[in-house]
Amino acid sequence: MDRKVDTRSRILDIAEASVLDKGFEATSIEEIVAGAQISRGGFFYHFKDKNALARAMLERYIETEDLLYDDLFARARELNDDPLHCMLIGLKLLAEMLAEMPRGHPGCVIASTAYQDRLFDEGVRTLNRQAILGWRKRFRGMFEEIAKVYEPRETVNMDALGDMVSGVVEGGLVLQRALREHNNASEQIMLFRTYLKLLFAPKLS
Amino acid sequence: MDRKVDTRSRILDIAEASVLDKGFEATSIEEIVAGAQISRGGFFYHFKDKNALARAMLERYIETEDLLYDDLFARARELNDDPLHCMLIGLKLLAEMLAEMPRGHPGCVIASTAYQDRLFDEGVRTLNRQAILGWRKRFRGMFEEIAKVYEPRETVNMDALGDMVSGVVEGGLVLQRALREHNNASEQIMLFRTYLKLLFAPKLS
DNA sequence: TCCCAACTGTACCACGAGTCCAGTTGACCC
DNA sequence: GGGTCAACTGGACTCGTGGTACAGTTGGGA
Numbered sequence: 001m002d003r004k005v006d007t008r009s010r011i012l013d014i015a016e017a018s019v020l021d022k023g024f025e026a027t028s029i030e031e032i033v034a035g036a037q038i039s040r041g042g043f044f045y046h047f048k049d050k051n052a053l054a055r056a057m058l059e060r061y062i063e064t065e066d067l068l069y070d071d072l073f074a075r076a077r078e079l080n081d082d083p084l085h086c087m088l089i090g091l092k093l094l095a096e097m098l099a100e101m102p103r104g105h106p107g108c109v110i111a112s113t114a115y116q117d118r119l120f121d122e123g124v125r126t127l128n129r130q131a132i133l134g135w136r137k138r139f140r141g142m143f144e145e146i147a148k149v150y151e152p153r154e155t156v157n158m159d160a161l162g163d164m165v166s167g168v169v170e171g172g173l174v175l176q177r178a179l180r181e182h183n184n185a186s187e188q189i190m191l192f193r194t195y196l197k198l199l200f201a202p203k204l205s
Numbered sequence: 206m207d208r209k210v211d212t213r214s215r216i217l218d219i220a221e222a223s224v225l226d227k228g229f230e231a232t233s234i235e236e237i238v239a240g241a242q243i244s245r246g247g248f249f250y251h252f253k254d255k256n257a258l259a260r261a262m263l264e265r266y267i268e269t270e271d272l273l274y275d276d277l278f279a280r281a282r283e284l285n286d287d288p289l290h291c292m293l294i295g296l297k298l299l300a301e302m303l304a305e306m307p308r309g310h311p312g313c314v315i316a317s318t319a320y321q322d323r324l325f326d327e328g329v330r331t332l333n334r335q336a337i338l339g340w341r342k343r344f345r346g347m348f349e350e351i352a353k354v355y356e357p358r359e360t361v362n363m364d365a366l367g368d369m370v371s372g373v374v375e376g377g378l379v380l381q382r383a384l385r386e387h388n389n390a391s392e393q394i395m396l397f398r399t400y401l402k403l404l405f406a407p408k409l410s
Numbered sequence: 411t412c413c414c415a416a417c418t419g420t421a422c423c424a425c426g427a428g429t430c431c432a433g434t435t436g437a438c439c440c
Numbered sequence: 441g442g443g444t445c446a447a448c449t450g451g452a453c454t455c456g457t458g459g460t461a462c463a464g465t466t467g468g469g470a
Contacts, residue, residue, distance in 0.1 A: 007416080022323040025230040028457060039418045041462095046416095048334025049459070112320045114383040128383045154399045160392040163380055167393050168369075175368055178319040178333045187267040187365040188372050194359045198403040212447080233426060244430095244449045251447095254428070411470100415443070427455085434449070440442090 008046050008056075010036045016057055016109075023112055024054065025119060051121045052140065058124060061109050062131045069138065072097070083145040084200050091193040098169070099186040111170050136162040150200040168192045213251050213261075215241045221262055221314075228317055229259065230324065245321060256326045259318065266314050267336045267364040274343065277302070289405050296398040301317040303374070305392040316375050355405040373397045 010177040018027040029050070033043050047053045076090035112129055113120060140162035147158075172185030219240040223232040234255070237249050250259045271375075281295035318325060318333055345367035375389030 023321040025321060026323040029459090030457070040459095041419070042417055044459075062242065110383060111316065111379045114379050115317045115320050116228045116230060117382065118231040125383075125385075129385065132380060132383050153403060156396060156399060157392060160389075160396055163389060163395060164373075164396055166372065167376030167380050168378040168390070169376070171372030171374070174316045174319050174375040174379070175372050177289060178321065178330075178337050179236045179317060180330075184365075184368060184372070187362060191361060191365055191369055194361060195353060195403070198358060198400070234428090235426070245428095246450065247448055249428075413468105413470085415468095416466085419463095421461090423460080424458085426457090429454080430450085430452085432450095435447085437444105437446095 007036065007038060007042065009051070011038070011043065011046060012057055012060060012133070015053055016061070019057065019112065020109065024050075024116060051124060054115055054120055054124045055127060058109060058113065058127045059129070062127065062134075065131070066134065068077070068097075069135075082149070083142065084150055084196070087142055087196060088147060091189055091196070094169075095186040095189040098172075098189060099183050110166075111173065132163070132166055135166045138162070139165045146196075146200055150202065152199050153201065154199065156199065164192065212241065212243060212247065216243070216248065216251060216258070217265060219264055220258055221266070224262065224317065225314065229255075229321060255324075259325055259329050260332060263314065263318065263332045263336070267332065267339070270336070271339065274340075278347070281304070287354070288347065289355055291400070292347055292351060292401060293398055296394055296401070299374075300391040300394040300398070303394060304388050315371075316378065337368070337371055339372045342368045343367070351401075351405055355407065357404050358406065359404065361404065369397065381399060 002168055011032060015027060015032050018031065018035070029040065033040055036043075047056065072093050073086065073090040076086045076093060080086050081091050089150055110128055110131060112125060117125055117128075140158050143158055143161050168188050168191075169185055172188035175184040175188070176182065216237060220232060220237050223236065223240075234245065234248055238245050241248075252261065270272055277298050278291065278295040281291045281298060284294050285291050315333055315336060318329060322330055322333075345363050348363055348366050373393045373396075374390060377393035380389040380393070381387065
């Protein structure tokens with residue numbers, strides 16, 4: 001039984017690394033089995049097809065991403081109890097984290113599948129959707145907490161503002177990939193942070 | 206000679222529609238030649254491989270996108286000569302345009318190729334990069350004009366702010382694709398517009 | 411000792427990209 | 441009217457990849 005778990009997660013590790021590097025379509029089963037040192041038959045024993053692999057990867061990725069956000073904002077909360085400052089610290093930590101990741105953060109997985117969605121079945125697409133809706137809910141909640149304390153200087157759609165966190169990260173990652181630069185995503189997050197500072201700044205100015 | 210030009214752009218039309226709908230990899234040469242009513246041999250007469258097709262598509266796309274921005278902000282300028290208000294009107298027009306496009310705007314082409322870049326050769330990647338750098342320059346210039354008149358309330362990196370236009374559009378399009386909603390990109394642009402309003406607002410408050 | 415989950419290995423099919431190439435069509439020119 | 445050349449057609453072939461099928465091997469636990 002341990003053997004199975006090992007092999008399965010080894011496949012997922014290799015696949016994830018390769019998908020983040022080259023995209024899903026460009027990642028062949030051949031190279032996964034070579035990397036994981038198993039036979040083709042072994043691969044199909046664990047995953048009935050590439051869709052099943054994609055689903056498993058997304059599930060695992062979303063889980064770790066959620067834990068990462070939990071941890072990030074928990075650490076931020078420890079440093080400051082105020083919801084706005086907690087958010088600002090959390091975003092700073094996120095930006096630092098993004099800057100440290102040379103090949104740039106798994107956020108890609110979502111965009112990567114979104115842009116090739118015809119290759120995937122409904123299960124994968126639903127997972128993708130669920131992940132983004134989850135982040136929307138998370139950040140929307142945090143922004144509402146902030147708005148209770150600091151009245152926003154302009155009225156904004158809170159769902160859209162929640163989405164903006166994901167959107168800015170994803171957009172930043174697209175820029176980063178296309179430009180072959182390394183800190184665009186983190187810069188974009190810092191700009192978004194400035195946005196929040198301005199939006200929720202006390203009215204005295 | 207006319208025949209050649211016709212066929213070539215017919216191929217590009219069909220390919221572009223299909224790529225925007227399904228992604229590059231999922232678009233087969235088979236279906237392109239079927240749509241364009243030519244033979245496989247005919248396709249390879251015009252494009253030596255799929256990379257050549259991608260390059261031609263990107264070139265054409267970037268050109269029309271640039272013209273679109275030219276037109277958009279020219280119209281905005283006609284309505285208001287002030288650089289900030291011109292920008293705000295232009296973004297509003299952009300948001301409206303994005304909202305009207307059901308399947309969501311060709312911005313995809315850039316992200317789509319960015320996320321499958323191993324499938325493409327250096328020529329395609331360079332084009333991609335050039336496009337984003339072009340937009341950076343364009344918007345950076347506009348923001349600097351604004352900053353001459355309205356001192357920004359927070360110091361921001363102007364290159365990054367320029368990138369943010371592209372980034373917010375691309376990120377919005379990713380959300381839109383993944384969520385299967387239709388107005389995320391336009392909402393995100395409107396939020397970015399609010400950002401600019403706050404950033405360049407006169408200090409009196 | 412036997413059993414079963416976790417594999418290996420091989421043979422096989424479908425499909426799409428890309429090559430090669432011989433032949434056809436039609437516009438334009440002498 | 442005949443020649444030329446660019447713009448094709450059509451078919452045969454290779455190769456890589458996803459996916460199926462299935463028979464056989466291995467190793468740890470009851």
